[in-house]
Amino acid sequence: xRYRALDVFLGPKKRLxxxxxxxxxxxxxxxxxxxxxxxxxxxxxxVLSQNALVDDxxxxxxxxxxxxRQPFFNGVGEGLPPFFKNLLPEGPLRRHLExxxxxxxxxxxxxxxxxxxxxxxxxxxxxxxxxRKSVAEVVTQGNDALEMTVTPVPLPEATSLSGVQPxxxxxxERGRYVARTKDAKGVHIIAKLPxxxxxxxxxxEELSMRMAAACGVDVCHVELAPLENIEADQPFVLGEGKQFxxxxxxxxxxxxxxxxxxxxxxxxxxxxxKYNHPLASYGSILNLLMLTPGLGVEPALEMVxxxxxxxxxxxxxxHVKNYGLLYxxxxxxxxxxxxxxxxxxxxxxxxxxxxxxxxxxxxHARVTPMEVRKLCNAVPGLLEPKVNAVIRDTVNKAxxxxxDMIAExxxxxxxxxxxxxxxxxxxxxQSLRKRQSKxx
Numbered sequence: 001x002r003y004r005a006l007d008v009f010l011g012p013k014k015r016l017x018x019x020x021x022x023x024x025x026x027x028x029x030x031x032x033x034x035x036x037x038x039x040x041x042x043x044x045x046x047v048l049s050q051n052a053l054v055d056d057x058x059x060x061x062x063x064x065x066x067x068x069r070q071p072f073f074n075g076v077g078e079g080l081p082p083f084f085k086n087l088l089p090e091g092p093l094r095r096h097l098e099x100x101x102x103x104x105x106x107x108x109x110x111x112x113x114x115x116x117x118x119x120x121x122x123x124x125x126x127x128x129x130x131x132r133k134s135v136a137e138v139v140t141q142g143n144d145a146l147e148m149t150v151t152p153v154p155l156p157e158a159t160s161l162s163g164v165q166p167x168x169x170x171x172x173e174r175g176r177y178v179a180r181t182k183d184a185k186g187v188h189i190i191a192k193l194p195x196x197x198x199x200x201x202x203x204x205e206e207l208s209m210r211m212a213a214a215c216g217v218d219v220c221h222v223e224l225a226p227l228e229n230i231e232a233d234q235p236f237v238l239g240e241g242k243q244f245x246x247x248x249x250x251x252x253x254x255x256x257x258x259x260x261x262x263x264x265x266x267x268x269x270x271x272x273x274k275y276n277h278p279l280a281s282y283g284s285i286l287n288l289l290m291l292t293p294g295l296g297v298e299p300a301l302e303m304v305x306x307x308x309x310x311x312x313x314x315x316x317x318x319h320v321k322n323y324g325l326l327y328x329x330x331x332x333x334x335x336x337x338x339x340x341x342x343x344x345x346x347x348x349x350x351x352x353x354x355x356x357x358x359x360x361x362x363x364h365a366r367v368t369p370m371e372v373r374k375l376c377n378a379v380p381g382l383l384e385p386k387v388n389a390v391i392r393d394t395v396n397k398a399x400x401x402x403x404d405m406i407a408e409x410x411x412x413x414x415x416x417x418x419x420x421x422x423x424x425x426x427x428x429x430q431s432l433r434k435r436q437s438k439x440x
Contacts, residue, residue, distance in 0.1 A: 005128035011046040022109050031075035040064045046330035050266045080108045086265045087119045092166045122259035166193040179232035188252035194241030202245035207409045208343045212309045214401040215394045220337040221248040262324035274319040275354050283358040283378040290381050299335040301390045308394040311367045314345020314422045345422035346415040395428045
């Protein structure tokens with residue numbers, strides 16, 4: 001039987017969280033994190049995930065002692081536990097890393113090892129020591145033949161970035177963008193590259209992020225930059241665009257990783273179910289924000305603002321991995337700055353949201369008074385008057401700023417027309433226009 005293992009570390013001090021192992025192959029494999037007792041017993045340990053945060057020491061001890069039955073610690077077959085699976089890259093970057101890491105397609109465990117030094121947030125993994133006797137006692141009770149497998153070593157160029165758009169992890173130094181190395185001390189950025197499928201996608205996302213900021217959304221820093229300024233190999237087939245979008249990483253400083261997690265990790269949702277899992281809704285996210293100590297009403301209302309922006313600009317692709325929490329000091333959660341805000345309405349017709357607004361909402365429902373009431377009824381403590389005030393403020397700011405921003409952008413004329421048409425057809429804008437016409 002095959003056995004492979006990775007030690008998992010967290011934070012700038014690289015605290016040992018536990019040992020992630022895989023025993024066997026196929027659907028009968030066991031993939032599990034064995035928690036390190038010292039880390040999990042420490043009341044002041046950095047937070048790995050809200051999904052595994054148990055404040056009461058007695059309840060936490062029980063949670064950890066029953067790790068072989070707790071969903072957080074266990075995958076299904078060769079699948080990683082959802083927290084770790086959501087750390088993996090997606091799309092073209094995943095295929096590229098599988099190739100250079102000489103991995104079988106779909107080998108999540110091997111891919112986690114390959115990306116082990118540059119995963120999202122402040123999680124690190126590395127090959128665990130292989131001791132035949134002790135390993136056999138743990139996983140086979142000494143009664144089975146054991147094939148210990150060395151996991152792939154982390155590759156210097158292997159960065160894990162989610163999403164299907166071609167991306168690179170780079171460091172900005174004196175106006176140039178270079179490959180990440182352990183000695184690089186510049187600004188860490190994600191380079192989102194042009195694609196054949198979506199003309200001017202970097203420009204569309206840059207405009208979308210500015211439009212969101214104009215409505216008061218807390219967005220991460222982005223800027224367009226010339227492709228020729230990238231001094232690093234890139235393996236992707238690009239579109240004809242001459243610019244890429246440089247997204248400043250909020251989970252990195254020049255010298256340190258800052259921990260973060262997305263709501264797929266927090267809710268225990270595998271990435272392949274990021275749209276359709278029963279918990280994949282804005283109501284679930286808002287409930288967590290309201291209930292999590294240190295968060296509450298203000299982050300929840302910021303989330304309402306982001307939902308409203310998505311509705312108005314036609315971001316049809318928002319899912320649970322597009323939102324998350326950031327732990328600047330390792331323990332205190334805050335809502336991460338907005339990222340991956342893209343006006344897909346510039347490319348195609350559509351309406352509504354990829355996520356249900358509330359468990360009672362229809363798929364792709366728009367933000368309307370009825371849906372707002374359903375949402376507030378589903379989230380205890382989220383008061384409808386406050387939610388409506390945030391929505392009105394967002395709509396008023398968008399109506400004032402967006403038409404000129406769209407007109408002055410570098411998008412193609414047809415893209416501008418589609419985006420503006422979607423905006424004007426939004427129920428929230430239609431309602432605003434009716435009120436304005438009555439006043440006049």
